[in-house]
Amino acid sequence: MRIINCLSKRKLPLGGICAIGNFDGVHKGHQLILKKLKKGSEDLKVPSIVLTFDPHPLKVLYPEREIKLICNKEQKYKLISKFSIDFLLEIPFDLNFSKIKAEDFIKNFLVERLKIKKVLVGSNFAFGYKKSGNSTVLKRLGKKYGFLVSIIKPLNLKGNIVSSTNIRKMISEGRLEIASEMLGRLYSIKGKVVEGEKKGKKIGIPTINLNLYNDLILSEGIYSGYAKIKGDRNKYLSAISIGRNPTFSGEKISIEAHLIDFSKEIYGSEVELYFFSKIGEQKKFKSVDELVLKIKNDIEIVKSLKEKILYE
Numbered sequence: 512m513r514i515i516n517c518l519s520k521r522k523l524p525l526g527g528i529c530a531i532g533n534f535d536g537v538h539k540g541h542q543l544i545l546k547k548l549k550k551g552s553e554d555l556k557v558p559s560i561v562l563t564f565d566p567h568p569l570k571v572l573y574p575e576r577e578i579k580l581i582c583n584k585e586q587k588y589k590l591i592s593k594f595s596i597d598f599l600l601e602i603p604f605d606l607n608f609s610k611i612k613a614e615d616f617i618k619n620f621l622v623e624r625l626k627i628k629k630v631l632v633g634s635n636f637a638f639g640y641k642k643s644g645n646s647t648v649l650k651r652l653g654k655k656y657g658f659l660v661s662i663i664k665p666l667n668l669k670g671n672i673v674s675s676t677n678i679r680k681m682i683s684e685g686r687l688e689i690a691s692e693m694l695g696r697l698y699s700i701k702g703k704v705v706e707g708e709k710k711g712k713k714i715g716i717p718t719i720n721l722n723l724y725n726d727l728i729l730s731e732g733i734y735s736g737y738a739k740i741k742g743d744r745n746k747y748l749s750a751i752s753i754g755r756n757p758t759f760s761g762e763k764i765s766i767e768a769h770l771i772d773f774s775k776e777i778y779g780s781e782v783e784l785y786f787f788s789k790i791g792e793q794k795k796f797k798s799v800d801e802l803v804l805k806i807k808n809d810i811e812i813v814k815s816l817k818e819k820i821l822y823e
Contacts, residue, residue: 512588512591512592512595512596512597512598512599513597513598513599514588514598514599514601515598515599515600515601516565516600516601516603517603518602518620518624523600523624523625524558524560524597524598524600524625525625525626526557526558526625526626526627526628527552527557527558527559527560527597527598527625527627527628528548528551528552528555528557528558528559528560528627528628528629528630528631529548529560529561529562529621529625529627529629529630529631530544530545530547530548530559530560530561530562530630530631530632531562531563531630531631531632531636531638532544532561532562532563532632532633532636533563533564533567533568533675534561534563534587534591535567535580535581535582535587535675536581536582536675536678536694537582537587537590537591537694538581538673538674538675538678538693538694538695539666539668539673539693539694539695540633540663540665540666540673540674542594542695543663543666544631544632544633544663545561545591545594545596546594547631547661547663548561548594548596548631549594549595549596551629551631551661552597555628555629557628558597558598559595559596559597559598560596560597560598560599560600560625560627561591561596561598561599561600562600562602563587563599563600563601563602564601564602564603564604565584565601565602565603565604566604567580567604568604568609571604571605571606571609572606572609579679579726579727579728580725580726581675581678581679581682581694581698581728582725583701583724583725583726585701585724586699586701586725600625602620609640610640611639611640612639612640612643613638613639613640613643613644613648613652614639614644614648614652615639616638616639616644617644617649617652617656618652618656621656621658622656622657622658627658628658628659629658629659629660629661630649630653630658630659630660630661631660631661631663632646632649632660632661632662632663633662633663633665634646634662634663634664634665635665635674636649636662646660646662649662650662668689668692668693669689669692671689671693673693677693678690678693678694678698679728681693682698682728682729683728683729683730684730685729685730685732685789687734687786687787687788687789688788691787697736697785697786697787698785698786699783699784699785699786700721700723700724700725700727700729700766700783700784700786701723701724701725701781701782701783701784702721702722702723702724702725702766702781702782703721703722703724703779703780703781703782704719704720704721704722704777704778704779704780704781704782705720705721705722705778706720706778707720707765707767714799714802714803714806715803716769716803716806716807716810717769717774718752718767718768718769719738719767719768719770719777719782720765720766720767721766721767721768721782721784723766727753727764727766729753729786730753731753731754731755731764731792731793732752732753732754732789732791732792732793733750733751733752733789733790733791733792733793733809734750734751734752734753734786734787734788734789734790735749735750735751735786735787735788735790735812735813735816735820736749736751736768736784736785736786736787736788736813736820737749737784737785737787737820737821738768738770738782738783738784738785739782739783739785740777740780740781740782741780741781741782741783742780746785746821747770747771747772747773748770748771748772748813748814748817748820748821749768749769749770749771749784749813750768750769750771750806750809750810750812750813751766751767751768751769751784751786752765752766752767752768752769752793753765753766753767753793754793755793766784768782768784769806769810771810771813771814787816787819787820788816790809790812790813791805791809
């Protein structure tokens with residue numbers, strides 16, 4: 512998959528089939544669109560193009576909301592590339608771009624610059640200044656400018672609409688089973704291992720501390736999951752803590768993981784943590800001994816979930 516993040520005419524793929532959206536999380540609804548995109552490109556014998564925006568429009572238009580994204584850019588690229596898409600066109604998004612009228616966006620970008628043959632979008636797709644464009648408007652403009660339009664209905668899993676917004680909500684509430692089902696995989700965050708205060712090592716339960724590359728959606732708590740270290744194919748069963756270390760009167764939220772049956776020093780390594788379930792809340796203990804007992808109990812819970820975590 513070739514990634515293009517500028518709108519130079521010399522670099523743009525022409526005459527293709529295009530899916531438009533933010534694709535945050537690349538969830539099962541997005542995956543359906545990507546499968547249809549690839550099939551359409553093969554049928555029409557034209558390039559497949561994912562058209563997305565950076566930064567996410569909500570971060571630009573509503574910074575006060577502090578929208579937290581499910582994926583960072585690297586994760587999103589990797590997930591989309593699994594569908595053998597030819598091009599990912601990432602349009603720079605700012606306030607000036609947000610003021611482009613719906614028809615001008617279609618005419619100037621899709622028709623004149625990309626010479627698009629067909630467009631795929633989700634049924635809740637909105638575009639143009641103040642979201643003046645929707646799927647109905649897109650169909651009308653498709654007829655006017657001579658390209659096909661396919662509207663993909665949202666997926667519904669056990670009464671829950673599959674959407675990035677709903678997945679963020681599930682993750683923030685610790686309802687990871689539902690979030691994982693909507694994503695079609697375990698939710699994960701990525702970062703670099705940095706030196707912490709080494710309190711885990713002092714109490715005999717060493718942890719890695721992550722400097723995150725992702726937005727932090729998860730609430731404070733204790734989680735089961737596994738870790739993958741860049742350059743290492745193994746999955747390491749993990750008890751993961753997100754919080755302020757209340758027993759030690761911590762103030763800053765940290766992300767720590769105890770990799771079970773793992774003892775190497777990996778400072779500076781990139782690690783991705785995959786979350787299976789929330790198994791407890793952060794709590795302040797009267798003594799370090801009480802804390803140690805609780806952590807050991809959490810580790811046993813994670814071990815009991817090993818088969819589900821590593822083979823889900």
